[in-house]
């Protein structure tokens with residue numbers, strides 16, 4: 100069964116074709132970075148307009164890449180939420196209309212679950228059960244994945260998401276938007292130990308996160324130190340990143356231990372962070388845990404993960420209804 104996945108929850112318009120939930124035939128992601136860059140963040144109204152312009156060309160490109168026509172589509176899946184309402188509406192309505200006209204089944208999928216399903220698109224997917232950290236721009240949580248369709252939320256952020264903290268600190272350091280990848284790159288030239296930012300563990304045995312304190316500490320440091328030479332900015336970036344990575348890795352490994360599980364994984368945009376990937380390999384390796392990392396194209400928003408999850412929902416008999424609506428918040 101070939102499923103067309105559509106993703107438009109934030110500032111990426113994406114379409115993908117996936118066979119049987121595990122083989123990517125095509126995956127196209129159109130980033131809106133140049134639209135939002137000068138505003139230092141996503142402007143919702145501009146995002147939905149750009150989705151409207153991009154959705155058809157992006158889908159056509161995916162069909163061309165997979166070398167199939169409309170008749171090759173057996174089902175459609177689109178992100179239903181969480182995300183920006185105006186952005187979600189474009190992809191979701193498009194998917195409904197397309198499925199209706201092609202007379203194929205369709206289903207709405209949860210974006211967060213989609214990120215975790217990206218792991219099942221890898222050549223070596225993690226066998227269940229495993230514990231995964233899902234860290235993106237809008238969400239940070241720890242999940243115990245019992246089976247492909249059964250995930251238990253163990254804890255989540257009480258304030259900022261990890262990616263949001265990266266983006267806000269990048270903005271403070273005038274590094275532009277989106278900030279995660281820039282901080283990652285710049286940190287390689289910095290000393291992560293010169294400036295020690297706080298590690299907010301909350302209670303050590305809690306699976307919850309809090310990142311707004313690190314962000315505030317960076318702001319305070321900047322106010323107190325006017326010396327913003329390039330070297331110092333790299334050290335600030337590296338010090339901030341190290342603090343976030345310390346907490347993420349500690350909590351992920353601790354959660355796995357708590358569940359008596361020896362497999363850990365990463366998902367979401369922040370899973371692309373090179374220091375996070377390196378540290379997890381080291382620290383989990385020292386605990387004899389197996390580590391599963393999504394390839395870089397599958398960390399950030401994409402439609403292959405939507406098609407993969409959509410396939411499983413459709414195969415389980417789930418169907419969308421024409422009056423289904425999008426939703427902005429998780430839970």
Ligand code: KG4
Pocket residue numbers: 109234235236237238261262263265266277278279280283367368369370371372373398399400
């Ligand atoms: O999953 P995603 O593409 O979109 C959401 O669902 O939010 O995640 C985007 C987030 C952004 O905050 C971005 O700064 C962050 O992922 N990100 C990174 C890296 N690449 C993207 N954060 C840290 N290091 C990276 N290399």
Ligand code: ZN
Pocket residue numbers: 210214235236367368399400
């Ligand atoms: Zn996402």
